[in-house]
Amino acid sequence: MDPLGSGMYDKSTATIANILSSAGALFLRKNYADVTIADIAEAAGVTKGAVYHHFANKESLYVAMMQAVLTEKQALFQAAVASPGTCRERLKRFTRTFLELPREKRDVTKLVRRDINTFKDPVRSQLILAYQSALPEQIEIILEDGVRAGELGLADVRLLSWMYVAIVEVMLTPYAERVFDNQNDQLDFVIRLFFNGAGAN
Amino acid sequence: MDPLGSGMYDKSTATIANILSSAGALFLRKNYADVTIADIAEAAGVTKGAVYHHFANKESLYVAMMQAVLTEKQALFQAAVASPGTCRERLKRFTRTFLELPREKRDVTKLVRRDINTFKDPVRSQLILAYQSALPEQIEIILEDGVRAGELGLADVRLLSWMYVAIVEVMLTPYAERVFDNQNDQLDFVIRLFFNGAGAN
DNA sequence: GGGGATCCATACTGGTCGGTATGTTTCTTG
DNA sequence: CAAGAAACATACCGACCAGTATGGATCCCC
Structure with missing residues (x-):
């Protein structure tokens, strides 16, 4: 205290x-x-x-747990966001720092999506904001630069960042970890899918 | 009964x-x-x-509700899967039938991902199987043909289908519906992102 | 080393909710 | 229309759990 x-x-x-x-x-x-x-x-x-x-109660314990995990990461993430290079390189760096986190810390980010409906609106929006500012908004900054530099096609960057997060979260499933045998391959797959799509060539 | x-x-x-x-x-x-x-x-x-x-109890009520929604859709989905054309066309047709469903029926598919941790293993795997056979496995069939025809790059199609579903689910959020003003644009965006990626050109 | 604050454990309470027991209505069948 | 079964409604029980009350242990400061 x-x-x-x-x-x-x-x-x-x-x-x-x-x-x-x-x-x-x-x-x-x-x-x-x-x-x-x-x-x-x-x-x-x-x-x-x-x-x-x-x-004070169960709710505030949950919020404190979530914020502890998120703020702990924030410095790492912001370093990746502020790093130099192309949009693709920076996003890759960002994702790598995320994937290299210990499993428990990584997976907590999925909790917000899952449990958000259990909370009423003072706590609810508090959680959403904490999550968004920690993950999607950081990605949004990188993508924004990518659009400005003509590296990305014109699109709603917020939506794109959400979709990117959704793709990465699939990588956290047990099945995905069975398909790839190292994090570099996971990383390359995600980045390639997001920038180039699943289409041949 | x-x-x-x-x-x-x-x-x-x-x-x-x-x-x-x-x-x-x-x-x-x-x-x-x-x-x-x-x-x-x-x-x-x-x-x-x-x-x-x-x-009999709350659990079986939940399972019955889920299966009712899923089996109701199954005929529609299989029609899209069995339809002719390229992988891209079929996937687009599949997604369109999904997006055109009434909102309540559509959004129920998100429930499995959310609530799956609340159930123990007899019911749990039952739900997962019902969900997978209704959605990801149908997509998997389409993608499998796409890989065979050289339309898609070589990749784990199961993983790809999950990621596609994840992307589509982002389209069901209120924000996404605010960005686009009709379902055709939503559809084009998702298909283009999946096949061609977010990169420019 | 006593006073006071922090820290933590134990015991208890109030309310909620899944599930049951049993009554009451409504339909079917002979 | 009588008899029985299915389809409900009502009342109740038992378990579980968030939150509280209170007592005791531990540490700091003077």
Whole structure:
């Protein structure tokens, strides 16, 4: 609660991190409603009391978990966005940093799409904004430059970025990981499909 | 329960259809756990007793709803698959029949991806199979022919079909419908992106 | 080393919801 | 039209779970 604090307990920050990480893993496996606070507490090695000491309720715990994962990535992503080169190179670099993340961190991004309907509108839009600014909008910036440079055809870049994310998410399925045996091939496939299409030649 | 029946009540088949349709609309808006049997009953104009008279439990109601929607479409889809022409033409025809479906029927296909984690393995794989045979596998057939004819580059067609479905699903979002003002433009955009990519020229 | 705050555990409550038990109506069949 | 079955409605139960209340342990500061 006081990350800049002078000399207060930092034992709590460790348990908070534990709770958030355990919650992320559980929310990934089961739907929001099917994950109980007791589950999270048990996975984190604490009790419900500890959880409710650090988080007001289940919703805010979920939001905190999501934002923790997203903001943790943000620096990496922005580096890829700010990197030099063609649109294709930058998008490839962006996707590589994404694919090279540990699996749990990667897959959490799919949660927003899945669970978004469970939340009502204060929390709902909060989650959507956090997600969009972390992923699609970053891609949007790269694509925007691509259109300006004539590297991409004229199109709605926001829509394009969503579709690109959708394609990449298919790459996170177990089947896709079975088809390719290394991340470079995955990467090349996605980039080639997005820029050149599936058509021959 | 006796669709071939001699002269039994067919009032029940009407209420069953009501229940299934109301359930579909509700499951589309809220997550599985957040839709109660009472909600479904109320939306269908009956009570819980009626629901539990026709369906053993909540799970089987969900499965029945999904299968009803999918098998209803199957004839239409197979016609598009069996139609003549190039891979591109057939895929376009397939997608058009999909996009021209009433919105509720269309969007139900997104449910499988969303709710699949809530079910355990007898029901889970049942749902996946029903979905895959209704959509991705039909597309797979078309793409398979495209690869054989040299119209598509060599690639894993199952993966390609999933990615195509993912792209089309992005077209079902409210934002995408705001970008285009008719379905023909949507269709052309998706087909062009898939075959030719987003790159210029 | 006492006072106070933070941290966490245990016990409990209120409400919700899936499912059941049982009554009541409506249709079919003989 | 009587008898039975199917199609519903109503009332209720039991389990589960988010959230609370409260007590005890741990640490900081003076």
